Amino acid sequence: MSRAIGIDLGTTNSEVAIVENGKARVLPGENGDLILPSCVGLSEAGKLLVGRDALRQYAAAPERTIKSIKRWMGTDHKTTLGDRTYLPHEISAIILRSLKQRAENALNEPVTQAVITVPAYFTDAQRQATKTAGEIAGLEVLQIINEPTAAALAYDLRSEDTERVLVYDLGGGTFDVSVVEITGEVTEVLASHGNNRLGGDDFDRALQLHLKRRFQQEHKIDLPDDPVINARLLSAAEQAKIELSTHSFTTVREAFLATKGKTALHLDFELARTDFESLIQPLLDETLAAIDRALSDAELSAEDLDRVILVGGSTRIPLIQQLIESHLGQAPTDGIEPDLCVALGASLQAGVLTGAAIDAILVDVIPHSLGIAVAMDTPMGVMPGLFSVIVPRNSVIPASRSEVYSTFADNQDTVEVEVFQGENAIAQENVPLGSFHVENLPPKPAGTLQIEVHFDFDLNGILTVTATEKGQGQKQSLIVNDNRIDRLSAHELRQAQANLNQLFELDETIEVSAETTTIDFSPELIQLIEQATAKLETLEGESAEELQSLLDQIAAAPSDESIDLEVLQSELEDFLYYA
Amino acid sequence: MLNSDRQGIELIRRNFLDLLKQHQIVPISVLEQKFDPECMYALGQQTSDAPPNTVIQEVVRGYRYRDRVLREAQVIVSTDKTR
Known part of the structure; x- marks a missing residue:
């Protein structure tokens, strides 16, 4: 039986991991990198670039490079690359295909099955788009699981008692905090909050500005707004930030930054960790507020938490650990590389699903309430457009529930079932998932014709809504992945896979021709x-x-x-x- | 005086580069070359007379060790004036 991989498909970076001899490890690329930047591009010659190579050309060729595609998952946002346009899940498929290839090279065997992680707040459409991306990449997606759940799995939190865990995930460009409850083999996401535009890159930029100010104070002239100077300061800032995670002081030294008359001006000073900390403190306060919101959503207080887990490279910053510890009154659990944690957890789940070591079955919950728009009797009279919840949020997946509704008008011959997800009492304020009609209903007085609406939410987060007229048994149903990204038909899937193969093959042929034209001169x-x-x-x-x-x-x-x-x-x- | 100081520093630099070369570490030559995403990191674009997608400025020098990129070069690339 072939082994299944676990994939952390991130906004900024992605990783792929596997369980071997009961242990999870992240698989490296050819150059030894464990992390693949989630970036896709085409070189000037039309060669497909994935990862670091694509990221390198971003500033030179933004029109041929795509990053942070995850922010668009589940939408029909089109991106042009070369001579065709791509949907977000098609770009993600390229990243996944590259991770699959990486795994196959590292393991020296074909890989066909995977577990892929998504943020806890991802909607059904976004989950389905992720699953479709995996299928286009040639992977059988065994399961889509939540990132905080994967992180908790990496720490092997499978005690018999209920453990409440807070997962704080601060990466390069996104921040999430989730409260999960783990009881034996069941993991539930109680609440999730975040800011998908906050991360380590913001800390770099804050420090870069600080360096500019230091230069100004020292030399009494402003640094010109020059791309080269900015770039040098940004890399100096990033280096200093990393250094300050393990040291209290670091030296920032950039020679020949500018000139005043004929004198060359340099930047050379000692930066204290406390200086850096005061720069990022306002940004971190925001993350603490998100923790409080998540806790109040989960109706828990800090004392109810059994454990705090840190995920994402930025959590290596000591101040973050201290702030969380003093805010929540307990030290975070660490020990696993924070940027690899999610991929490792996903691979453990993949291992469990393929029988590597079946000692746990993961059960996820529905992140948003699901329901339909209805007219309801209220103290102010009959109100249309209210949201009637059928599957409450945090129901354990798979979930299957029904409610019975009745007609609103005499001799009503049609009902429209509008499906939404969200927590607002007004249906329209929630996320619409689709709608359908049940027609040719028998003429009856208002309120006497009963329609049963059944919601079925499966392990992959796919919702099937069925409405049945009770009397004659007329039935209509709707599969909600998304209106725009339907599950692909077998034919469409083959077509999408073929397109992707072509891209990767094109890549290989270009590589070969490039080799033959190189001369022996360096x-x-x-x-x-x-x-x-x-x-x-x-x-x-x-x-x-x-x-x-x-x-x-x-x-x-x-x-x-x-x-x-x-x-x-x-x-x-x-x-x-x-x- | 200034001239000779400069020559001295250049000599040291040359010795150092020779030493690196003995260990098979060589600078990546980038100026006026086509942008190559396998060994160059683009910091930005600037209009110039050079053909588009050509390196017009080397901000941080890159190095190769044997056939591996030890450190990528950070460069600024030309862009079409008409755009």
């Missing part, structure tokens, strides 16, 4: 030759002859194995240096 040597050719025109007599002879020998090198190119290169270097 870029360094090529540059030297260019310099030399230019130099040749300014030289006369013996030196010109000497240089020409060197160039001739280098030119002959590829076809003559007796010539040592390295020797020639260093001779050429010396020549140019002393000439």
Whole structure:
């Protein structure tokens, strides 16, 4: 039986992990990186780039590069890449396909099954889009699970007693806090809050501004708003931030940042951890407020929490650990790399599902209430458009419930079933999931014709709504993934997979042709030759002859194995240096 | 005087680069090259006379160790004036 992988498909970064001999590990890419930036692009030559390569070209070719596609999941937001447009789940499919490939290379065997994580607040449409993305990537998606649930699994919280766990997830660009309850084999998400525009990148930018101010104080001139200076300061800020996670002080040293008259100006000072902390404190206060909101939503107080788990690279910042500890009155559990935790948990679940070590079954809950729009009798009279909840939020999945409704008018021959998800009493204020009609109802007085509305929510978060007229048994149903991203038909899926294969194949062919056109000269040597050719025109007599002879020998090198190119290169270097 | 100081520093730099080269660490040459996402990190675009997608400024030098990118170069890339 082939092994199944666990995938953390993140907004900024993604990882893939597997269980081997009972232990989970994150699988590295070719260059040893465990993290794959969630970035997709096309090179100028039309080669598909995924991960770091795509991220590198983002600033040079934003029109050919896509990042943070997760923010668009479940919508029909179209992105153009090369000569065609892509839906968000198609871009995610490219990332997933790349992770699948990474796993196959690392394991040296085909990989076809996966568990993929999504944020606890993801709607059904977003979950379905994620599942579809996995299928297009050639993966059988065994289960979609919540990120905080995966994190808790990584810490193997499977005691028989009920444990209430708060998961604080602060990544590069997004922040989530979730309160989950784990009882034996059941994990429930009680509440989830966050800010999908807050993360480590904000800390870098705050520190970058601080460096600019320091420069201004020291040299009494403003740093010009120059992209090079900004870039240098941003990388200096990021380095300093990382350094300050383990040290109380760090030196920021950037030479030749600017000039005043003829004097070169440098930045060279010692930055204290406390300086950095006061810069990010306002941002962190926001995350503490989110903790309080999540706790009050879960109707818990800090003392009710049995454990606090930190997820995401930014939680390496000591101040975050301290703030959470003093805010909640207990120290966070650590020990697992915070940015790999979710992928590891997903792989454990994948292992469990494929029989690697069946000692737990994960049960998730529905994150939002599901229901329909109805007219209701209220003290102010009959009000239309109210939200009648059929499956309350936090019901354990799979959930299957029905309610019975009756007609509103005499001889009403049609009812419209409008499905929503959310917590607002006014239906329209919630997220619409779709609607359908039951028609040709028998003529009856108002309130006497009964319609049963049945909601069925399966393990993959797919909702099926069925309305049945009780008398004659007329039935209509609706499968809610999303209106825009329906589950693909077998044919559509094959087509999407073929398109993706083509992209990856195109990639391979281009790589091959690139290889055949490269000559044996290093870029360094090529540059030297260019310099030399230019130099040749300014030289006369013996030196010109000497240089020409060197160039001739280098030119002959590829076809003559007796010539040592390295020797020639260093001779050429010396020549140019002393000439 | 200033001139000779400069030459001294350049000599040290050259020795250092030679030492790196002995260990098979070589700078990635980027200026006036086509942008290559496998070894260059783009910091931004600027209009210039150079053909589009060409490196016009090297902000941080990159290095290769054997055929691996040890550190990616950080560069600014030209963009079409007409855009």
